[in-house]
Amino acid sequence: MKHFFRLFRVVNLLIIVLTMVAVAYYLIASHNYLSVDFNVLDYSLLILTTVIIAAAGNLINDYFDVKADRVNRPKKLIVTRHLKKRWAILIHWTLNIMAVFFSILLTIRYNSFLFLFVHLMSMNLLWFYSVHFKKKLFVGNIIIAGLTAVVPLLSVWYFKVANESSLPYNVFHPETWSTNLNYSFVYFTALCAFFQNWSREISKDIQDIQGDKLIHVVSLPMKYGVNKAGWISLSILQFPLILGFLFIYNNWIEVNLISIFLLIISGLINLSTIYFFLKRKTFPFELVNTLIKWSMLVGVISLFTNTL
Numbered sequence: 001m002k003h004f005f006r007l008f009r010v011v012n013l014l015i016i017v018l019t020m021v022a023v024a025y026y027l028i029a030s031h032n033y034l035s036v037d038f039n040v041l042d043y044s045l046l047i048l049t050t051v052i053i054a055a056a057g058n059l060i061n062d063y064f065d066v067k068a069d070r071v072n073r074p075k076k077l078i079v080t081r082h083l084k085k086r087w088a089i090l091i092h093w094t095l096n097i098m099a100v101f102f103s104i105l106l107t108i109r110y111n112s113f114l115f116l117f118v119h120l121m122s123m124n125l126l127w128f129y130s131v132h133f134k135k136k137l138f139v140g141n142i143i144i145a146g147l148t149a150v151v152p153l154l155s156v157w158y159f160k161v162a163n164e165s166s167l168p169y170n171v172f173h174p175e176t177w178s179t180n181l182n183y184s185f186v187y188f189t190a191l192c193a194f195f196q197n198w199s200r201e202i203s204k205d206i207q208d209i210q211g212d213k214l215i216h217v218v219s220l221p222m223k224y225g226v227n228k229a230g231w232i233s234l235s236i237l238q239f240p241l242i243l244g245f246l247f248i249y250n251n252w253i254e255v256n257l258i259s260i261f262l263l264i265i266s267g268l269i270n271l272s273t274i275y276f277f278l279k280r281k282t283f284p285f286e287l288v289n290t291l292i293k294w295s296m297l298v299g300v301i302s303l304f305t306n307t308l
Contacts (some may be wrong), residue, residue: 003082006054007062015296016054016151019193020047022303023155023186029307030254034179037162040108046158050151053119056095057126061062063088064130068211096123112161118154122147135217143204145198149190154182185253185306191242192299196270200292202233207285230283234273237292239265241300259306266298 023045028036062069062079069077079088099119106115125133125143134140163179170176205212205219206226212219221229244263247253255263269291276284 003078006076007059007083008284009058012058012294013051013054015293016051017047017203018297019151019300019303020050020155022300023152023189024159026185026303026307027155027159027181027183031179031181034181036159036179036181038159039162042106042162045102046106046115046154049099049106049115049119050154052095052099052102053122053126056092056099056123057090057130059095060089060092060127061130061134061222063092065215066209066218067214068208070211072208072211082261097137099123110161114161118150118157122150135215137218137220137223139222141198141201144201145194148197149194149243152186152190152193156186159183182254185255185303188243188247188253189299189303191243192266193238193296195236195243196292196296196299199233199237200289202229202236203283203285203288203292206230206233206283207289226283230277233288237270237273237288238267240295241270254306255307256306259302262298262302262305266295266302269295269298296301 020043024038028038059079062084065081066077066085069079079085100116101121103116103119108112125147129143133143154165161179163177163181165178167173167176169178202220205217206221206229207223208217209219209226212222219229219230224232244267248255248260248263273284273288273291276287
């Protein structure tokens with residue numbers, strides 16, 4: 001069982017669940033004076049579909065990375081050692097078929113192709129990332145960072161579809177009524193998630209140089225060296241702190257004191273990575289990856305606290 005936990009990156013999947021729950025909680029709790037349409041079962045299905053696609057993406061990435069992983073992380077190799085490749089591809093397609101089915105249900109339920117489109121796009125990007133894009137400079141990193149940012153945005157799109165109408169307003173027809181919510185803090189969270197994961201992907205490339213050479217990956221550390229890639233990674237990681245000050249100073253987002261404190265903590269965690277890099281003289285990729293995850297977790301918690 002522990003091998004499947006590693007294969008599907010269960011911790012990362014739980015972060016997806018927590019993020020989507022946090023967004024829903026924030027949007028409902030911060031607009032408690034409005035009548036917000038929200039169906040727990042439908043939203044749970046959206047979360048389940050997103051998690052299934054992410055799990056399938058992790059699986060197919062390991063499927064194509066077997067040669068590299070034998071060098072990069074031989075003790076954590078699951079595909080071929082604990083799971084045959086034909087079973088891996090079968091599970092991958094089974095998960096994707098389930099996700100398409102659930103997306104179609106949501107499409108019918110809300111009369112919108114948005115969910116099916118986003119989920120199909122995500123499936124294809126994860127497949128082509130594993131096969132091709134991850135070998136290209138910058139492209140693979142940006143795709144994964146972008147898909148991470150899509151998670152909170154997918155929650156926003158659910159609330160838009162459920163609450164906003166494109167039909168001309170008519171007081172006698174409820175289907176034309178709209179409940180307009182303030183999504184600015186969620187957009188800010190998605191933007192921060194993009195930069196944090198972009199930084200993390202570069203950090204992982206530094207860790208995986210030896211194995212990536214075997215599968216002809218052209219990564220940032222291969223192209224410009226570990227030190228330059230490390231500084232680029234840590235520079236990108238500081239963007240959320242800069243954006244936080246910019247957004248709060250200009251009143252582009254509504255933030256209470258508790259959430260401001262948490263956002264500062266998250267930014268300081270990101271900033272501390274530079275200290276550890278300077279202290280150790282070599283890029284501490286494992287520590288950086290851990291700190292980024294903690295920083296993201298603090299950011300997600302701020303969605304809960306921003307309604308207090």
